[in-house]
Amino acid sequence: MSSIATTHYRFRHVARMEWIKLRSLRSTWWTLAVTVAAAIAIGVVVGAKTKDGSGDLTNNALGGVAIGLLLTGVLGVLAITSEYTSGMIRATLAAAPNRSLLLASKAAIFGGIALVAGEIASFIAFFASTATLPGSITAPTLGQPGVLRAVVLSGVGYCLIGLIGLGLGAIIRHTPAAIAVLVGGVYIITMVVAGISESIRGYVPISIVANSLSTVQHLQGAPSPWVGLGVLALYAVVALGVGGGLLAWRDA
Amino acid sequence: MIEVRTLTKRYGETVAVNQLSFSVRPGVVTGFLGPNGSGKSTTMRLMLGLDVPDSGQATIGGKRYRELRWPLREVGASLEARAFHPGRSARAHLMALAASNAIPRKRVQEVLGIVGLSGAARRRAGKFSLGMAQRLGLAAALLGDPGVLLLDEPVNGLDPEGIRWIRGLLKSLAAEGRTVLVSSHLISEMALTAEHLVVIGAGRLLADTTVTELSARSTSLEEAFFALTDGSVEYRAETRNS
Numbered sequence: 380m381s382s383i384a385t386t387h388y389r390f391r392h393v394a395r396m397e398w399i400k401l402r403s404l405r406s407t408w409w410t411l412a413v414t415v416a417a418a419i420a421i422g423v424v425v426g427a428k429t430k431d432g433s434g435d436l437t438n439n440a441l442g443g444v445a446i447g448l449l450l451t452g453v454l455g456v457l458a459i460t461s462e463y464t465s466g467m468i469r470a471t472l473a474a475a476p477n478r479s480l481l482l483a484s485k486a487a488i489f490g491g492i493a494l495v496a497g498e499i500a501s502f503i504a505f506f507a508s509t510a511t512l513p514g515s516i517t518a519p520t521l522g523q524p525g526v527l528r529a530v531v532l533s534g535v536g537y538c539l540i541g542l543i544g545l546g547l548g549a550i551i552r553h554t555p556a557a558i559a560v561l562v563g564g565v566y567i568i569t570m571v572v573a574g575i576s577e578s579i580r581g582y583v584p585i586s587i588v589a590n591s592l593s594t595v596q597h598l599q600g601a602p603s604p605w606v607g608l609g610v611l612a613l614y615a616v617v618a619l620g621v622g623g624g625l626l627a628w629r630d631a
Numbered sequence: 632m633i634e635v636r637t638l639t640k641r642y643g644e645t646v647a648v649n650q651l652s653f654s655v656r657p658g659v660v661t662g663f664l665g666p667n668g669s670g671k672s673t674t675m676r677l678m679l680g681l682d683v684p685d686s687g688q689a690t691i692g693g694k695r696y697r698e699l700r701w702p703l704r705e706v707g708a709s710l711e712a713r714a715f716h717p718g719r720s721a722r723a724h725l726m727a728l729a730a731s732n733a734i735p736r737k738r739v740q741e742v743l744g745i746v747g748l749s750g751a752a753r754r755r756a757g758k759f760s761l762g763m764a765q766r767l768g769l770a771a772a773l774l775g776d777p778g779v780l781l782l783d784e785p786v787n788g789l790d791p792e793g794i795r796w797i798r799g800l801l802k803s804l805a806a807e808g809r810t811v812l813v814s815s816h817l818i819s820e821m822a823l824t825a826e827h828l829v830v831i832g833a834g835r836l837l838a839d840t841t842v843t844e845l846s847a848r849s850t851s852l853e854e855a856f857f858a859l860t861d862g863s864v865e866y867r868a869e870t871r872n873s
Contacts, residue, residue: 386700387700388700388701388702388731388732388733392730392731392732392733395730395731396727396728396730396731397727398730399726399727399730400716400719400723403719403720403723403724403726403727404716406718462716465713465714465715465717466714466715467716469676469679469681470714470715471731472679472680472681473679473681473702473706473710474702474703474731474732475731476680476696476699476702477697630676630681630682630683631676631682
């Protein structure tokens with residue numbers, strides 16, 4: 380057995396466990412399928428109803444991302460809180476007592492799946508939406524400046540929101556509370572912040588995805604796509620960092 | 632070999648485990664006895680590194696749990712009957728755990744056979760009866776063919792036939808030279824399964840002896856147990872005077 384040659388369990392072993400755990404739950408595939416379907420459906424409706432060709436048609440095509448983000452975030456929360464609910468976390472930690480390694484493995488596997496699903500959703504939504512534009516409007520193509528970037532970064536947005544969910548799940552541990560904080564942090568806070576300050580509004584997670592990552596035409600007041608990506612990634616890193624620290628420090 | 636040295640664990644004001652020291656030797660089944668709330672489960676959680684002690688330590692083969700290279704191949708544990716996701720099949724649950732410690736996939740089939748769950752391997756574990764859940768927990772503990780087994784109340788929910796089966800299994804695992812620690816609050820069951828006993832009450836060690844020796848202290852093992860734990864029982868029904 381070649382696997383015995385390595386002296387102890389490592390990232391790849393724990394990551395393989397996390398991959399089997401995630402793929403063996405039907406809810407994983409259902410949630411991802413709904414995420415992709417919602418993005419495509421909204422893209423198609425928005426495309427077919429377009430009357431003015433001068434707007435940001437790429438951004439419109441990616442309009443379904445916002446709903447998918449919520450589902451991906453919830454899936455991220457559940458990737459860890461469901462282990463606390465069921466008691467599975469004790470079996471997981473007995474198998475892999477290095478808790479930082481465990482959360483890193485979960486983040487890698489779940490983040491990877493969310494990224495793939497996000498890219499599938501973004502690309503199909505883009506093609507489906509542009510294909511359904513009325514004949515009088517010239518559809519954007521991936522070759523035009525900024526279009527490919529907007530589509531790719533929208534997919535990355537799924538992954539990062541999913542990882543924020545995973546981090547929140549590790550911090551909060553209870554499913555309903557973690558989902559409430561996720562929805563509050565990603566969606567509701569946007570509305571509150573919008574009423575208070577125009578300048579920080581652009582840095583709220585959902586605004587970053589909707590107004591920075593998925594746009595071709597730069598929106599007044601919104602951070603640039605790359606700044607937005609950096610800020611969103613920072614949120615995910617902070618959530619996972621705090622979650623990992625608490626996971627290592629607290630009793631299971 | 633499991634060694635517990637002056638282990639103490641507090642949860643807020645409550646002292647769950649208090650200056651507890653004992654060791655568990657290989658080759659015999661050691662029963663871990665105590666009334667409800669005496670600290671048995673806490674001690675086992677501390678052994679597995681799930682909770683961190685306030686002082687003292689628990690080691691397995693001289694190492695703390697977190698230092699083990701391949702934890703599941705060195706220690707097999709079943710702490711609660713339903714430590715699995717209800718939506719996952721028994722097979723997928725074991726496959727995931729096996730992967731984490733590079734345990735060959737064919738071992739999953741083997742342990743499912745050992746615990747008698749081969750026929751239910753692809754069913755969602757959430758639909759399992761308590762007895763089946765216990766068997767799945769035992770399968771997970773046996774997965775890495777470990778030299779040390781820690782089982783918390785493994786008899787709960789098993790039918791009489793299952794109880795007799797697990798009794799034989801535990802004895803044969805110990806006879807192979809493994810260290811087997813089994814917690815229970817069922818004294819009569821421990822009298823049949825264990826050779827050695829560690830009795831705790833209110834987080835403290837009350838006895839670390841053989842079944843034979845403890846039984847000889849009174850008319851029966853049960854009476855000896857009650858005499859021992861009399862001062863440390865936390866939950867007791869009031870005596871009815873009619």
